[in-house]
Amino acid sequence: MNPVRRRRLMWIVALVAAASLAASLVAMALQRNVAYLYTPSEVLRGDAGEHARFRLGGMVAADSFKRTPGSLEARFEVTDGDARMPVSYTGILPDLFREKQAVIATGRVVDGRFVAEEVLAKHDETYMPKEVADKMGIAHKKHDVQAPAAGGASAQPTSPAAP
Template sequence: MNPVRRRRLLWVIALVVAAGLAAALVAMALQRNIAYLYTPSEVLRGEAGGHARFRLGGMVAGGSFQRTQGSLESRFKVMDGDAELPVVYTGILPDLFREKQAVVATGRMQGDTFVAEEILAKHDETYMPKEVADKMGMAHKKHDVPASTAQGTK
């Protein structure tokens, strides 16, 4: 092989290796930032098992909200019709956070409790995140809840 072809071949190989390395680094970075959405019943069944950080979606259970005296720690339960999961959050809750309203919390499981890093609340009385609405709709069908009492998406 003459020297010009050899040099071109080395450049092509180096370019392919560099592109492969860049693609692998991008894939790893994206995988770390992905947060899957699960309902409380899916979490309790172990479907969220391998994911260290995920989103928990459902409704804040009525009568479950408690604030620790003298701190920003809040405790409440998120339900999906099949199960309830206790949540702990330290920080300022969104203004629209209420019991019996849709919520999406991002965080990790710590024992039997979900420790939230971020809380997102619905922005008006008819909105619910599509993923949560779909999963809640399946729970309503399973428990024969009439569609008029189920919340939908905008």
């Protein structure tokens, strides 16, 4: 092989190696930031996987909130109507956080307890992310509960019925 062709081949090999390294780094960064939403029932069934980072969604169970005196550590349970998952969080909770309200927590399961890194409280009764609305709809059907007429991300505004 002549030297010019060898130099071109080396440049092409280096370019392909650099492109594959860049693609691998981007894929790892995106994978690390992905967090799937699971309900307590799905987590206890093992759908979330061990040591995986995910979002836990449901309602804060009544009479489950406890705060350690003199610290920012909070403990509560999240329920979906079928199961309850204990959650611990160290930090400032959102203003709208309270029992019997919807919550989404991001974190991992450690020794049977969900350790949250971030806690989000539902801010409005009219909007709910589609994936949460779908899972709540399944829970309503399972427990034979009357679902709200309007709700969910795909709900269209309705006009009052004509007499």
